[in-house]
Amino acid sequence: MPTETLTGAQGIIRSLELLGVTDIFGLPGGAILPTYDPLMDSKIIRHILVRHEQGAGHAAEGYAAASGRLGVCIATSGPGATNLVTAIMDAQMDSVPMLAITGQVNSHAIGTDAFQEADIVGITMPITKHSFLVTRSEDIPGIMAAAYELATTGRPGPVLVDVPKDVQNGKFEFSWPPKTDIAGYKPVTVPHGKQIQAAAELILSSEKPMLYVGGGVIRAGASPELARLQELINAPVTTTLMARGAFPDSHPAHLGMPGMHGTVPAVTGLQKADLLITLGARFDDRVTGDVKSFAPGAKVIHVDIDPAEIGKVRHADVPIVGDAKVVIGMLITELTKQMAGKKPDYSSWWEYVNGLKERYPLGYTEEEDGKLAPQYVIERIGAISGPEAIFAAGVGQHQMWSAQFIKYERPNSWLNSGGAGTMGYSVPAAMGAKVAQPDRVVWAIDGDGCFQMTNQELATCTINNIPIKVAIINNSSLGMVRQWQTLFYDKRYSNTDLHTGTDTQMVPDFVKLAEAYGCLAIRVEREEDVDAAIKLALETNDRPVVIDFIVGRDAMVWPMVAAGVSNDAVQYARDARPVWEGDE
Amino acid sequence: MSQHVLSLLVENKPGILTRVAALFARRGYNIESLAVGTTEVDGLSRVTVVVSLDGQPLEQVTKQLNKLINVLKIVELESDASVARDHMLIKVKTDVTTRSQVLEAVTLFRARVIDVVSDAVVIEVTGDSAKCQAFIKVLEPFGIKELVQSGAIAISRGSKSMSEKVLR
Numbered sequence: 239m240p241t242e243t244l245t246g247a248q249g250i251i252r253s254l255e256l257l258g259v260t261d262i263f264g265l266p267g268g269a270i271l272p273t274y275d276p277l278m279d280s281k282i283i284r285h286i287l288v289r290h291e292q293g294a295g296h297a298a299e300g301y302a303a304a305s306g307r308l309g310v311c312i313a314t315s316g317p318g319a320t321n322l323v324t325a326i327m328d329a330q331m332d333s334v335p336m337l338a339i340t341g342q343v344n345s346h347a348i349g350t351d352a353f354q355e356a357d358i359v360g361i362t363m364p365i366t367k368h369s370f371l372v373t374r375s376e377d378i379p380g381i382m383a384a385a386y387e388l389a390t391t392g393r394p395g396p397v398l399v400d401v402p403k404d405v406q407n408g409k410f411e412f413s414w415p416p417k418t419d420i421a422g423y424k425p426v427t428v429p430h431g432k433q434i435q436a437a438a439e440l441i442l443s444s445e446k447p448m449l450y451v452g453g454g455v456i457r458a459g460a461s462p463e464l465a466r467l468q469e470l471i472n473a474p475v476t477t478t479l480m481a482r483g484a485f486p487d488s489h490p491a492h493l494g495m496p497g498m499h500g501t502v503p504a505v506t507g508l509q510k511a512d513l514l515i516t517l518g519a520r521f522d523d524r525v526t527g528d529v530k531s532f533a534p535g536a537k538v539i540h541v542d543i544d545p546a547e548i549g550k551v552r553h554a555d556v557p558i559v560g561d562a563k564v565v566i567g568m569l570i571t572e573l574t575k576q577m578a579g580k581k582p583d584y585s586s587w588w589e590y591v592n593g594l595k596e597r598y599p600l601g602y603t604e605e606e607d608g609k610l611a612p613q614y615v616i617e618r619i620g621a622i623s624g625p626e627a628i629f630a631a632g633v634g635q636h637q638m639w640s641a642q643f644i645k646y647e648r649p650n651s652w653l654n655s656g657g658a659g660t661m662g663y664s665v666p667a668a669m670g671a672k673v674a675q676p677d678r679v680v681w682a683i684d685g686d687g688c689f690q691m692t693n694q695e696l697a698t699c700t701i702n703n704i705p706i707k708v709a710i711i712n713n714s715s716l717g718m719v720r721q722w723q724t725l726f727y728d729k730r731y732s733n734t735d736l737h738t739g740t741d742t743q744m745v746p747d748f749v750k751l752a753e754a755y756g757c758l759a760i761r762v763e764r765e766e767d768v769d770a771a772i773k774l775a776l777e778t779n780d781r782p783v784v785i786d787f788i789v790g791r792d793a794m795v796w797p798m799v800a801a802g803v804s805n806d807a808v809q810y811a812r813d814a815r816p817v818w819e820g821d822e
Numbered sequence: 823m824s825q826h827v828l829s830l831l832v833e834n835k836p837g838i839l840t841r842v843a844a845l846f847a848r849r850g851y852n853i854e855s856l857a858v859g860t861t862e863v864d865g866l867s868r869v870t871v872v873v874s875l876d877g878q879p880l881e882q883v884t885k886q887l888n889k890l891i892n893v894l895k896i897v898e899l900e901s902d903a904s905v906a907r908d909h910m911l912i913k914v915k916t917d918v919t920t921r922s923q924v925l926e927a928v929t930l931f932r933a934r935v936i937d938v939v940s941d942a943v944v945i946e947v948t949g950d951s952a953k954c955q956a957f958i959k960v961l962e963p964f965g966i967k968e969l970v971q972s973g974a975i976a977i978s979r980g981s982k983s984m985s986e987k988v989l990r
Contacts, residue, residue: 363841364848368891371836388891422833422894546885 241411246375246401247272249412250339253382255282256414259310259337261301261673262286263294267314268354270341272406286673286702289694291318293666295325296692299334300667303653304628305674306459308390312339316354319400320361324660326396327365331657332480333457335394337385338362342402345373359400367395375408379416387418392425393544394457425543429560429568437515437539437556438572444513444537446587447473450496453480453656454518454542456649458562461485464517467566470573471582474591476504478519480656483646493591494600497525499638499795502598502816505808507591508533516540518562521551522657531804541565598797598816600642605790612711612789613639615768619681619709620644622772625651627679628671632664632688634718636711638795640683662691668706669699679707679776686712686738686748693751699782700756707775708757708784710748713791714739721794725812740788752784761786823874825854827906827976830869830887831895831984834860838892842869845890851875851883855908855973863985866894870906870975897984899976906976908954911936912945915965924964931957942967 244252250273254262262285266274277285288294291313298309309329313322319340329336343352359369368388370381378401385397441447455464461484468475468491475485476496485492494501496508508514514536519525526532529551540547540554541562548557558565602613616639620629625647631637631654646652653671655663668682689710699706711717716734723731737743740763752759758778762771762785775783796811810816832838839858846853854872861868873883884896899906916924924943928935933947947957951974958966978984 359837360840363837363844367889420891422891544889546882546889549879550882 241413243409244412245272245276245406246372246378246408246410247406248276249375249378249410250382250401250406251276251280251283252412253379253414254310255280257308257382257386259283259308262310262312263288263297263301263670264312265289265291265294265314265318267318267341269315269343269403270312270318270339270406272403273312273339273341273401286698286704288666288698290692291321292324292662293669293692293695293698295322295336295338296328296660296663296666297670297673297695298336298338299325299329299332299663300630300653300670301674302335302670303667304650304671304680306457306650307674308335308337308386309670310337310339314341314354315343315358316356318354319358320356323361323365326362326398328655328658328660328663329396330365330367332655333394333453334396335390336396337389338396338398340398340400341406342371342400344404345402346404348402358398362398365396366398367393369398370400372399372401372405375405376410378405378410379412379414380418383416384418384420388420388423392423426545426559427543427561427564429558429565431568433556433558434565434568434572437558437569438576440513440537440539440556441471441515441573442576442582445584446511447471447513447515447584448507448511448536449473449475450508450514450516450519451475451477451481451484452517452519453478455481455484455562458518458543459649460518460563460566461649463563463566463570467570467573470570472584473515474507474588476500476507478522478525479641479654481519482641482652483649486647487645488647493595495641497522498527498799498801499642499797501600501642502797502808502810503591503594505797505799505805506594506816508536509805510590511536514538517566518542520547526551527799527803527805531806598810602793602796605793607790607792609790610763610765610768610787612636612713612787612793613643614765615709615711615762615787615789616640616683617643618768619683619772622769623679623681623776627651627681628653628668628675629681629683630654630664630668630671632682632684633659633661634685634688634716635713635721635793635795636683636685636717638718639711661685661688664688665692665706665708666695668708669695669704672704672706682706682708684708684710685717686710686714686736687716689748690736690746693755696752696755696757696782696784704782705779706782708752708782710784710786711789712738712748712786713789713793714742715791717791718795720791724792724794726800739791748784748786752786755782757782757784759784759786761788763788823876825872825874826880827899827901827904827974828871828873828884828887829897829899829976829984830871830893831861832867832869833892833894834865834867835892838867839869841890841892842871842887845886846871846873849883849886851878857973857975859975861985862983866985868984870973872974895984895987897978899978904976904978906950906974907948908951908971908974910947910954910957910969910971912947912958912961912966913942913968914945914961915941915967916943917941920964924961927957927960931960933957
């Protein structure tokens with residue numbers, strides 16, 4: 239094999255190029271300086287200089303979530319590396335394929351409390367799929383290839399590669415492809431045939447099945463297979479917060495999102511089902527509520543690529559370890575065989591489910607203070623932008639409304655921080671998504687609280703011509719916390735007022751702030767101006783756009799199941815329980 | 823509360839012990855004892871963990887451990903199909919009148935005296951944990967000045983080797 243003498247730093251860049259990486263988000267510093275030098279010469283890799291490393295991390299996540307490709311971020315040692323930690327944890331919780339490269343102090347200085355030294359491998363051990371400390375320059379190609387494989391295959395996740403400065407500077411003989419050494423990593427993608435057979439039998443003998451679809455279906459790219467499976471058996475579908483878009487919202491079999499702020503048909507459908515066909519979902523506490531009373535009458539088929547998810551929260555009657563795309567494909571074949579041309583009859587189940595859909599559609603009321611209804615704003619953004627756009631939300635009320643009131647028709651169009659609930663995710667994630675998918679409209683739907691955590695990346699967007707659109711759903715408060723204070727803390731609003739509304743001190747004035755960042759900034763306070771502002775944003779592509787939507791602060795997210803309570807106690811609106819007459 | 827002996831075949835890489843121990847800590851599993859050492863194969867170490875589980879299924883523990891990239895194989899060593907040994911060093915107070923009684927206990931337990939001074943002896947004992955505990959009970963009346971013990975190490979009975987199938 240021909241070799242070439244390279245420095246470790248050149249080896250890092252060359253490895254990334256050969257792995258197909260074309261975009262990196264990062265910020266240089268002392269310990270990563272050697273790697274930034276050859277990066278400048280790369281004709282393949284575009285480096286986007288962020289304003290804060292957390293932004294680089296979320297941008298890499300948004301890049302990955304929008305495209306399905308590996309997201310890459312890079313930072314220096316010490317604080318540079320620790321600023322990535324939140325995004326790494328976020329990627330771990332939501333199974334996002336991410337590679338984080340960090341500089342480290344010189345090998346001989348490790349352990350001496352050297353300037354900008356942090357044990358980032360130790361810090362990130364519990365929140366990465368794996369992490370490497372590179373000790374020899376010649377190990378770089380092998381470790382980079384291993385990191386790529388670990389991050390992108392099996393259950394995807396973040397991998398950290400920490401490279402001391404002297405290892406970046408050391409010379410070695412580079413050759414490609416390298417030998418990778420990950421003997422302990424063997425993800426199972428193809429399931430046991432027997433389990434598929436058992437699952438098909440269970441589906442065909444059930445009377446009230448539900449397809450409970452999680453983010454694994456999106457990561458596996460299994461939406462086409464899911465659509466075929468649904469068509470074959472005609473069971474109702476619910477898509478979790480991480481799976482919005484995995485199955486088209488316009489499909490009549492789609493009941494919407496389950497869980498704490500799920501639709502009544504989805505929440506109640508799961509409760510009344512006799513079979514959960516669980517695809518790449520993990521029975522998260524935000525979906526199950528009180529686990530003991532969750533879907534009490536249901537048997538469970540649990541499909542997941544991570545064996546540790548199966549049986550972790552809920553016993554699986556038919557456990558299936560495998561890649562969702564492969565498993566669903568095999569399931570379709572097996573079902574077709576077992577059905578022998580005869581479709582299962584779920585008509586009385588459909589009658590019940592359709593009754594729920596009719597009686598309890600998603601909705602909202604006008605704001606009593608005459609301000610804009612946040613749900614209306616978000617609904618209009620979705621409707622005018624259309625299903626080809628990408629929507630990245632922050633965390634809180636606006637996130638839930640975005641999950642509820644935007645109609646998703648395709649996978650990878652909805653990005654959010656589901657497991658971690660990271661405020662500040664949306665602006666940098668939208669930036670990353672726009673870099674990955676430059677031809678798509680990319681919205682950051684953010685709250686006034688979230689926006690103040692990472693809005694500095696608007697500078698990155700303006701300077702690098704990444705024209706994202708930001709909708710601030712400005713209720714002048716930490717809205718979700720405020721909602722809980724309204725409901726559970728006797729309206730005692732402890733530290734949730736942010737003073738960003740038009741009738742407050744307005745610190746900051748988001749329009750002025752956005753203009754200072756070189757964005758087109760618009761403020762909208764009246765319903766009749768909403769559409770025009772959204773359309774202007776869609777027409778503006780020479781710079782980022784920020785729309786400050788001043789909305790009512792008393793709007794709440796409904797339906798709701800309070801934390802830790804049984805899903806049977808879902809409230810359609812405040813103090814309004816669905817009526818289950820004749821249900822039992 | 824149920825106790826299990828797990829044997830982990832791991833790559834001998836920096837941080838592996840931290841990864842294993844931290845996983846137990848963050849998932850809320852209790853480690854009763856832990857022993858680590860190299861094996862017959864270069865580059866592979868073996869970790870013997872005695873874990874007590876309070877309600878959690880053992881399967882969850884092994885599945886989570888399996889997600890660690892440097893862990894190659896995990897087996898549960900059930901007591902009837904394996905042997906487990908603890909190793910203990912005990913410093914016991916002795917004088918002219920008690921020394922012979924202590925030495926008698928040493929003989930009964932097939933332990934060994936490895937250091938003697940005028941007012942104390944250091945005893946080494948190996949055995950399963952029940953034997954070691956019984957030995958401690960016998961010595962206690964004389965006055966135990968110091969006690970150190972290894973975690974349990976365990977191996978399966980029969981001719982099969984844990985590393986056989988792992989190595990390609």
